[in-house]
Amino acid sequence: MSSDQVELKGQPESAVATADALLELRSVTKTFGGLTAVSGVNLLVRQREIVSVIGPNGAGKTTVFNLITGIYRPTSGEILLNGQSIVNQSPDRIVTKGITRTFQNIRLFNSMTVLENVLVGQHTRLKAGVLGSLFRPPQVVAEERKARERALELLSFFGPVLIERQDEYVSNLSYADRRRVEIARALAADPKLLLLDEPTAGMNEAETLDAVKYIRRLRDELGLTILLIEHKLAVTMGMSDHIAVLDYGQKIADGLPDEVRYDKRVIEAYLGRQAKEEADQRDAEAAAREEE
Numbered sequence: 001m002s003s004d005q006v007e008l009k010g011q012p013e014s015a016v017a018t019a020d021a022l023l024e025l026r027s028v029t030k031t032f033g034g035l036t037a038v039s040g041v042n043l044l045v046r047q048r049e050i051v052s053v054i055g056p057n058g059a060g061k062t063t064v065f066n067l068i069t070g071i072y073r074p075t076s077g078e079i080l081l082n083g084q085s086i087v088n089q090s091p092d093r094i095v096t097k098g099i100t101r102t103f104q105n106i107r108l109f110n111s112m113t114v115l116e117n118v119l120v121g122q123h124t125r126l127k128a129g130v131l132g133s134l135f136r137p138p139q140v141v142a143e144e145r146k147a148r149e150r151a152l153e154l155l156s157f158f159g160p161v162l163i164e165r166q167d168e169y170v171s172n173l174s175y176a177d178r179r180r181v182e183i184a185r186a187l188a189a190d191p192k193l194l195l196l197d198e199p200t201a202g203m204n205e206a207e208t209l210d211a212v213k214y215i216r217r218l219r220d221e222l223g224l225t226i227l228l229i230e231h232k233l234a235v236t237m238g239m240s241d242h243i244a245v246l247d248y249g250q251k252i253a254d255g256l257p258d259e260v261r262y263d264k265r266v267i268e269a270y271l272g273r274q275a276k277e278e279a280d281q282r283d284a285e286a287a288a289r290e291e292e
């Protein structure tokens with residue numbers, strides 16, 4: 001990673017466009033009435049990076065996701081995908097441009113099977129309209145067969161477990177497996193950029209480790225770029241190329257995991273004053289050692 005990507009303690013006036021930038025937020029602000037949920041945020045996500053957005057509750061993380069996916073329109077600022085503005089485009093259009101997401105609270109169709117949920121994720125790519133679905137000419141039958149094969153291929157990314165349970169209602173699955181199905185459904189739209197909102201929430205340690213492995217595989221094997229919100233610091237620190245930290249809607253730091261981990265503003269915002277005091281003490285001890 002080059003130095004222009006990492007800016008600690010503050011941000012440039014506008015993000016610098018780079019050749020391999022996939023997503024850029026430039027001075028993005030979102031206000032709700034008198035409340036500024038996101039304030040002048042710049043963010044640069046390059047191809048095949050895993051980037052985390054962290055910050056205390058209410059910092060603006062979910063609002064950033066909702067802005068990128070077109071649920072909200074920025075009050076000001078610009079959002080670019082591959083250098084092209086996606087502001088003012090509908091959420092559906094943004095999916096077809098290559099951004100899909102999962103949700104903090106899993107949003108699957110519980111009355112549908114595992115396979116059906118992934119098939120739903122392909123709807124933006126399928127050509128058959130209502131008439132085609134009713135009369136089922138051969139090209140519609142062929143398209144359905146291909147969609148099914150593709151859905152099974154996506155489920156197989158997670159090993160045999162979801163393939164074996166493809167015809168079960170998702171409501172019968174464990175929480176961790178439902179999160180996998182939600183990712184498979186997001187993959188069905190052929191994204192370039194995958195947004196994962198707390199992908200390990202509610203998971204135990206073993207499930208979390210497994211999730212970290214498959215998130216890395218999403219990048220390494222499928223070539224995806226991943227932007228995630230994650231509350232478990234060990235998870236973000238372990239797999240992120242860089243981490244953006246929000247506090248009260250502002251980006252207070254953006255850097256390598258180790259840079260962010262020891263940034264005092266981050267420690268203060270994220271871990272509270274006690275942790276900051278510990279950091280101050282560590283600094284004082286290091287300074288004393290240097291003087292010796």
Ligand SMILES: Nc1ncnc2c1ncn2[C@@H]1O[C@H](COP(=O)(O)OP(=O)(O)OP(=O)(O)O)[C@@H](O)[C@H]1O
Pocket residue numbers: 032035036037055056057058059060061062063064
């Ligand atoms: N639709 C909305 N209308 C009014 N205020 C909103 C709306 N969405 C978010 N907010 C406010 O914006 C601020 C940022 O909220 P947001 O959900 O983005 O934070 P967050 O970092 O995702 O928090 P958490 O970690 O708790 O999910 C909060 O003060 C929240 O109450």
